[in-house]
Amino acid sequence: MRYDPIDNQLFIQNRKNLAKRMKPRSVAIVHANDIMPTNADGTMKFVQNANLFYLTGVDQEESIVLIAPDFPDEKMREILFLRETNEEIAVWEGHKLTKEEGTDTSGIKNIKWTSEFEKTFYTILAECDHIYLDSNEHIRNASEVETRNARFIKECKEKYPLYEYERLFPIIQDLRCIKSQFEINIMQQACNITEKGFRRVLEYVKPGVMEYEVEAEYLHEFVRNRSKGFAYTPIIGGGANSCVLHYIENKMELKDGDILLMDVGAEYSNYNSDMTRTIPVNGRFTKRQREVYDAVLRVKNAATALLKPGNRIPEYHAEVGKLMEKELLGLGLIDQTDIKNENPEWPAYKKYFMHGTSHHIGIDVHDVASIYKVFEPGMVFTVEPGIYIPEENIGIRLEDDVVITKDGHINLMKNIPIEAEEIEEIMASSKS
Numbered sequence: 001m002r003y004d005p006i007d008n009q010l011f012i013q014n015r016k017n018l019a020k021r022m023k024p025r026s027v028a029i030v031h032a033n034d035i036m037p038t039n040a041d042g043t044m045k046f047v048q049n050a051n052l053f054y055l056t057g058v059d060q061e062e063s064i065v066l067i068a069p070d071f072p073d074e075k076m077r078e079i080l081f082l083r084e085t086n087e088e089i090a091v092w093e094g095h096k097l098t099k100e101e102g103t104d105t106s107g108i109k110n111i112k113w114t115s116e117f118e119k120t121f122y123t124i125l126a127e128c129d130h131i132y133l134d135s136n137e138h139i140r141n142a143s144e145v146e147t148r149n150a151r152f153i154k155e156c157k158e159k160y161p162l163y164e165y166e167r168l169f170p171i172i173q174d175l176r177c178i179k180s181q182f183e184i185n186i187m188q189q190a191c192n193i194t195e196k197g198f199r200r201v202l203e204y205v206k207p208g209v210m211e212y213e214v215e216a217e218y219l220h221e222f223v224r225n226r227s228k229g230f231a232y233t234p235i236i237g238g239g240a241n242s243c244v245l246h247y248i249e250n251k252m253e254l255k256d257g258d259i260l261l262m263d264v265g266a267e268y269s270n271y272n273s274d275m276t277r278t279i280p281v282n283g284r285f286t287k288r289q290r291e292v293y294d295a296v297l298r299v300k301n302a303a304t305a306l307l308k309p310g311n312r313i314p315e316y317h318a319e320v321g322k323l324m325e326k327e328l329l330g331l332g333l334i335d336q337t338d339i340k341n342e343n344p345e346w347p348a349y350k351k352y353f354m355h356g357t358s359h360h361i362g363i364d365v366h367d368v369a370s371i372y373k374v375f376e377p378g379m380v381f382t383v384e385p386g387i388y389i390p391e392e393n394i395g396i397r398l399e400d401d402v403v404i405t406k407d408g409h410i411n412l413m414k415n416i417p418i419e420a421e422e423i424e425e426i427m428a429s430s431k432s
Contacts, residue, residue: 001059002226003269008107010182011057014175015078015107018055019069021171026130027068028168029121029156031148032061049149050363051134051172053270056080056106060097062114065106068124075110079120084113130164131156137169138368169368177360177369178378183271184403184412187362187380190231190268191401191412194275197221197266198416202423203430207256207281211236214262215250222266231272232365235263238281242395243388245355254281259289261395265365272365274382275413276399283427285420292387292396293420295327299385300398303357307381307402307409313358313371320357324385325349333389352387361401379404380412 022028030052036044048059056065062083071077080103085096099111112120125131133156134149157165179187197218204217214236222229237247238254242261254260258281265273278293280286285293303320328334328349338348358381360367369379381404386397400413417423 002228004226005105006057006186006269007182008057008105010180011055011105012107013180015055015067017175018171019067021175022067022069022132023130023166024070025128026132026166027066027071027121027124027128028132028134029067029152030055030065030134030168031152032058032063034148035061036145048270049134049147050176050270050368051168054172054176054363056108058082058097058102058105059270064114064117065108066117066121066124068128071124071127076120076124078108079110079112080106080108081112081114081117081120084115125160125163128163130166131160132166132168132171134168134172137167137173138364138366139371140366173368173370174373176362176367177373178376179362179380179403180378183362184378184380186269186271187273187401188412190227190266190271190273191275191416193222193225193227193266193268194264194273195413195416196225197264198262198275198277199426201262202279202417202426205254205260205279205281205427206283206431207254209254209281211238211241211250211252211254211260214254214260215264218262218264225266227266227268229267231265231267231274235261235276237261237395240390240393242278243390243393244395245388256282257286259285259394259396261397263397263399270363272361272363273401273412274361274365274384274399275401275416276384276386276397277416277418277423278396278398279423279427283431284424288392289394289396290420291331292389292394295331296385296387296396296398297418297420299323299327300383300400303385304383304400304402304409304411307358307375307383307404309375309377309404309406311375312373313356316358316375317356320385321347321349321353324353324387328352328387331387333387352389353385354388355384355386357385358382375404377404377406 033049064081066079082102102111133153200221233248236250238260239258241247261278263276334348342348360369384399388395403410
């Protein structure tokens, strides 16, 4: 792995928290993700199952964690199964975790090879009534690909039909949305790497540069700082492309007088950052661009102040909508007649600000959590209002990652330039 080892106390505590929520005489099983194919003998980059990483810290394929909190034999209450390696695998694929390294990483003392899983699982079931199985129940999941966990659900129910089956997702979702200080520290590192990338780009951007060249500058800085790369597919959109919410082609030339919207973030230790900044390609905002920019920044700052214990996403988004409505009126983009005649299900401000303001972030960029869960200390949210005016080729979005605390919040991106004057100053100094 590229990143510094994570203190395994994080994963030990995560498993303890899960065990407290499980029913008596139960077992939970989580499998690693598959290595997904492309074409011929090609494969995609391996991405670990978020729940398995949350419980073990293991970032390797064909791994399984089994948790049986009240099994009579204490050494069988936590078992980590790893892919057994050999000389041929080491030559062709590189080093795989040893049993000792599995313990160092996860804090689990009982390490077995994956080939031993079936026999061990059968032994555990002799003292269990409930089986907790993992599934992807994210509200935005639309994948048709069958995962290793999905296959195991079918196999397990066919082999052991008389057990009581339980959903692991509701428990894990509830646990993962509250970040420990260990996790917040890791996410801060991801944000720090993102800051380095942004500062590099501020000195690089000028008319004539290609969007994909900007993407390459970010990637270079991320990887040289021990990140595996982008937390998600980057959006690098200049001019009219800044108004396309999920523009990912990043193929056009940046023009003098245009603005550049960049929605990018580095991952670190499988945790993610999510930043958006919008800058002038030539180093100086036009009067109109600055008016829109300042309006978005005011909404972002006010929305950040609303991220505090006791609020909820539906009410929060409605409050932010009112803030945006006021700014759009000031910019002359909507008027009182538009508001009077608006559809309550799609308010007038949605014409220029059509997405939500915040989402949970963590091991997943759109991290698991119910949108109806009341905000609590330890939750980490993005804050990302935007105004998109296609007829003016102006799309401006600003985004930070924010931790809710007992008394308010902590901005993990507070050191990343966002004020228009600072951005212009850095860009000007790099060209002098």
